[in-house]
Amino acid sequence: MSKKLTANIKPIPILVYHQIAAAPPKGRPFRSLYVSPEAFDRQMSWLDRLGYLGLSMTALQPYLNGTKKGKVVGITFDDGYLNNLLYALPSLTRHGFSSTCYAVSGLLGKTNVWDAGIGIAQTPLMNEAQLQQWVMAGQEVGSHTHQHIDLTVSDKDKCRLEITLGKCGLESVIKKPVEHFCYPYGRYQPDHIGMVDEMGFVTATTTQRSRCHAQTDMLQLPRVPVLRSTILPVFWLKIATAYEDRRKK
Secondary structure (H helix, E strand, C coil): CCCCECCCCCCECEEEECEECCCCCCCCCCHHHEECHHHHHHHHHHHHHCCCEEECHHHHHHHHCCCCCCCEEEEEEEECEHHHHHHHHHHHHHHCCCCEEEECHHHCCCECHHHHHHCCCCCEECCHHHHHHHHHCCCEEEECCCCCCCHHHCCHHHHHHHHHHHHHHHHHHHCCCCCEEECHHHCCCHHHHHHHHHCCCCEEEEEEECCECCCCECCCEEEEECCCCCCHHHHHHHHHCCCCHHHCC
16 A cells, blocks of 8 residues: 655645535534535635635645645535535635535435434435536535445445445546545544555545644545534634644544
8 A cells, every 4th residue: 555645834624514504403413514505605705705715635636745835725525415516516616616525326316324323314415417517517526435334344345345336336427537535434444545545546534633734644634624613713713723733633
């Protein structure tokens, strides 16, 4: 396994969003993972006004590699919710930003069934046509496996199949290479990093909290979570200061 490391001089934040929608009623699990369309638009407007460029993982590569410099922020969405297309895309387009949405190839057009057992409301995921629309609008698709499985409780053969089908399945839909991966639930082991590398993924993102600093493994990139409770002053702290770096585990 070849270990590719980042070479950026200044820390680069990679934002992670899940659902861009109104939060469910109080008491429902994981309300924190909902960011309202209005809040998302305010955040994108704020980035634009301060001179930041929001980028997909592919567009972010030269900055992570140290071959380009600038005020940049990676923008990622986990799971492939339809509300990303409906409510995030207009704001991204308006500000000239790109992003990467990590889709689950075996569940396109279905719902977040992996959450059903813990009481999270079932929400539509983009179907094939909608995922194509996302790409045609200048956004990017990454892989989140085939069925959103927990790699750490699955045998090696199943993990390898999930990673392979995730990539190939999405490529057959969007007719473009899928070069970026996201570990479901943020859970993985060294063997899984090797599998991701073998499949030719250029980057893989985690749920570890931090901005990306130099000498970070490209297949274990940390991210900055944006939550329902993230007000604009905290949003700025997360991006421009060591606020998230201190939360690195």
